[in-house]
Amino acid sequence: MDHTVCGILALAGPIDYFSLFLTSDIIQILVDETNLYATQVIQTANDITPFCLHGWTPTDAKEMEQFVGLLGWMGIVKVAELPNYWSKSKLSSFDLPKKVVARNRFELLLRFWHFADNNSSIPGDRTHKIKNVFQKFVENFKKAYTPGTRICIDETMVPFRGRLSFRQYIPSKRHRYGIKLYKLCTDKGYTWHVKVYVGRDLTGDPTQVTSRNVTLNLIQDLLADVECST
Template sequence: MSLENFHIIPRIIRFDNRDTRAARQLAAIRSLWDKWVDRLPPFYNPGPNVTVDEQLMLFRGRCPFRQYIPSKPTKYGIKIWATCDAASPYAWNLQVYTGKPNGGAPEKNQGMRVVLDVKQGHRELSPQLLNTRNRPINSTKFVFTADMSLVSYVPKKGKNVVLMRALHRDRRICGQEHQKTEIIMDYNATKGGVDNLDKLVTGDCCKRRTLRWPLVIFFNILDISAYNTFVIWMALNPDWNRGKLQRRRLFLEELGKALVRPEIQRKQHIPRSPASVAIVRRILVPHPPGPQNQQLQYRK
């Protein structure tokens, strides 16, 4: 592909028909997003520790649900709630935050709502867990169901931290001054799944500068898909390139070659420039070209 065509594609690519677009947020990429998110869980079973956290994609253009979070390095962008395996960290479920609900009132208990959305099977919490009135600091309440443990911890007056775990089934509390439960201590040690994913997809990414927010989300889909594919590949082939550094970068190179190889083989003409010919040789010819490959020459 010529460089000119490569620059044209981001300008013209669309993900829906604007004439039939419904009057709802995220409609410009909703269909693609929903299909992609539905494909994430079946390919990978996360470990016992799963992290739910926010991801902020850098974007300063016009977007009806662009967020400003001063604590983030990027500060302006599109916020995504992500569910990641704490060890991999494989992106298992994602949800775009599209702003305040209808009516313009701020959303209450947003964190709890997101966790309940991405964690199937739990629709409500006990009022005894949510109420902090007359509860002493560092106090803890437990609720156990058939397959889940719920913990309510009061770190300071009027503030409540609610955790939901499927791994722990007891009331053990650490003997330290803060009197935190073992569930909270284990959570603090495994809560970096989404942050690790953010760091990994930022280092090696396909993002390009754009003023269109659907394209920003699309680039994020590609980056996360490439990383998830790497996690699955390493789970199936743990000895692949063992001992080498930057195995993910090597995987991305092989993935890129695998994606373009059918298109290169389909073309009848070899590119004109020597640099392009060298790229084609590296993809199609596994070894240095011999006499039988002398016809692979660029056209002057």
């Protein structure tokens, strides 16, 4: 990160830091793919398709930003069931969701939310649905900060109990079921690079599952930056 950017961010608010990672090009991908998937579903709808799906109207960047922001807020303020966020009960009433989006519209956005075109998937590519957006996030991680000499490479688990071909079960972890990630982090905890473990090693070769190859894959771009600066 250059000194000009650092100077600007010294006076920035949380949304400015958040925008370093969730950039406008990522938002546009979410908009385009969500609208595309909604069109695909509605075009193949039959007589028993819920009527509410036919009330869909294309989303845009502003609405998508609000939707993603609301999802983040819901990750902090948790309730038993989704409709409870729009409850009119005085005991469990929230103002924010009602101000941002109507419940029916939120459920439609959640129903059609997509990151990639299903029809363009490559056989055997287990991360197709998230790969494009995921890679852009990683690129933004690298642009925003350059680690010093103190780094750490380790694995972590994202809790997940749904149906997924590369879901892992690791009894020693606090969350035993989930998606395993390989991460390169700084000594302060900043994630600079991350890879999803999909059942094979990072090269796709099951004979090369070693700590050495994982490490070299994660650190490759960092080493390239060092070589360019010397």
